[in-house]
Amino acid sequence: MTPSARIQAAIDLLDAIIAAARDGGPAADTLIARYFKERRYAGSRDRRAVRDHVYDAIRRVADRPEAGRAAMIGLVEAQPELAALFDGSTHAPLPIEPGEAGAAAGAVPGWLQPLLAAPVEQDALLGRAPVDLRVNRLKATPAQVAPELPDATPIEGIPDALRLPEGYPVEQSEAWKRGAVEVQDAGSQLISAACGAQAGQTVIDLCAGAGGKTLALAAAMGGKGRLIAADTIRNRIDRLAPRAERAGVTCIERLLLDQGHEARALAPLVGQADIVLVDAPCSGTGTWRRNPEARWRLTQARLDRLVSEQARILDFAAPLLAPGGLLVYATCALTDREGRDQVDAFLARQAGWSAEPIAADMGRAHGHGLLLTPGHDGTDGFYFARLRRTA
Numbered sequence: 001m002t003p004s005a006r007i008q009a010a011i012d013l014l015d016a017i018i019a020a021a022r023d024g025g026p027a028a029d030t031l032i033a034r035y036f037k038e039r040r041y042a043g044s045r046d047r048r049a050v051r052d053h054v055y056d057a058i059r060r061v062a063d064r065p066e067a068g069r070a071a072m073i074g075l076v077e078a079q080p081e082l083a084a085l086f087d088g089s090t091h092a093p094l095p096i097e098p099g100e101a102g103a104a105a106g107a108v109p110g111w112l113q114p115l116l117a118a119p120v121e122q123d124a125l126l127g128r129a130p131v132d133l134r135v136n137r138l139k140a141t142p143a144q145v146a147p148e149l150p151d152a153t154p155i156e157g158i159p160d161a162l163r164l165p166e167g168y169p170v171e172q173s174e175a176w177k178r179g180a181v182e183v184q185d186a187g188s189q190l191i192s193a194a195c196g197a198q199a200g201q202t203v204i205d206l207c208a209g210a211g212g213k214t215l216a217l218a219a220a221m222g223g224k225g226r227l228i229a230a231d232t233i234r235n236r237i238d239r240l241a242p243r244a245e246r247a248g249v250t251c252i253e254r255l256l257l258d259q260g261h262e263a264r265a266l267a268p269l270v271g272q273a274d275i276v277l278v279d280a281p282c283s284g285t286g287t288w289r290r291n292p293e294a295r296w297r298l299t300q301a302r303l304d305r306l307v308s309e310q311a312r313i314l315d316f317a318a319p320l321l322a323p324g325g326l327l328v329y330a331t332c333a334l335t336d337r338e339g340r341d342q343v344d345a346f347l348a349r350q351a352g353w354s355a356e357p358i359a360a361d362m363g364r365a366h367g368h369g370l371l372l373t374p375g376h377d378g379t380d381g382f383y384f385a386r387l388r389r390t391a
């Protein structure tokens with residue numbers, strides 16, 4: 001492909017990504033993979049170059065643009081050398097017309113800016129994320145892993161965390177293959193640690209997804225106790241099985257919940273749990289470093305739905321705790337509605353609960369919980385709180 005044809009390919013892909021973001025279609029990565037599957041003539045350098053153009057354009061624009069061409073012309077402002085590639089030759093985009101505007105640059109969609117927690121450094125939300133690892137204590141110690149991953153550095157404040165540079169192919173390392181390390185953002189590791197899970201306890205990971213935090217909880221429990229990983233999406237929870245096998249974890253029970261009727265499957269667990277982790281579905285505003293197109297998908301209506309779903313999940317989570325038990329509420333969101341205010345509303349709604357301070361060397365206290373941000377902590381953005389059942 002010529003450099004100009006790569007620009008046109010990026011424009012075509014951006015058109016598809018914009019439509020998918022508007023209509024709830026596939027993720028950008030899926031669309032890019034499909035696009036190249038149908039174009040075998042594109043070599044690996046073409047693919048990399050097109051992908052870089054696409055993601056540079058996505059990162060630069062906060063509000064979903066009208067069209068791929070506007071997004072790419074916007075990128076020309078940041079990368080003026082691209083302007084000459086709009087030359088109208090075969091497979092190339094037409095020249096940029098005088099006065100033809102590109103999409104405006106920005107980090108956070110305008111409507112969302114006032115909703116983000118005040119301490120959030122908004123410009124840092126689109127930075128490049130490193131590869132964070134959690135050393136799996138069931139298989140190794142950080143000291144044992146260090147010689148296998150000489151590029152890894154420790155992360156202060158999180159004893160089992162290591163950090164590698166962005167894009168490091170960790171899955172090719174022996175340490176990863178034998179399950180001695182898991183890829184997990186340092187912020188996620190802090191949330192699992194805040195659960196304080198111990199061997200022999202009954203622990204429920206209520207929104208377990210593919211089990212990133214479940215595996216961390218299992219390691220903290222030394223692989224002993226009752227650990228239930230629940231979710232409403234079967235293929236997410238199914239992905240946990242091979243991950244648990246690689247990590248050497250055998251104590252996990254997987255539980256598929258029926259959306260809207262979760263209490264049925266959870267009934268035998270009422271009053272049983274020492275710890276329940278609610279890692280709730282959320283706007284993902286803290287994960288834009290890895291998923292910048294999420295900004296083009298989020299709407300006020302979707303945020304409203306997420307906020308009420310989080311409250312509903314908290315309400316069916318609460319009865320699962322034994323008296324004295326701990327509910328950890330977490331989101332990878334940085335809006336106060338999903339974090340601080342959600343916790344305040346829970347405490348106001350439910351009698352017999354109190355928030356506990358969180359002892360951590362990272363983050364900032366915010367309301368009853370802790371706020372982690374890319375700008376302040378170098379982690380993905382999270383909000384989490386520890387809520388104790390007192391009665």
Ligand SMILES: C[S@@+](CC[C@H](N)C(=O)[O-])C[C@H]1O[C@@H](n2cnc3c(N)ncnc32)[C@H](O)[C@@H]1O
Nearest residue numbers: 206207208209211212213231232233279280281
């Ligand atoms: C933020 S993700 C969890 C990520 C996961 N804990 C991890 O560490 O990798 C939220 C999860 O909540 C699940 N979820 C959504 N609605 C739910 C519900 N009503 N009950 C339980 N899980 C739900 C979603 O399917 C999704 O997997």
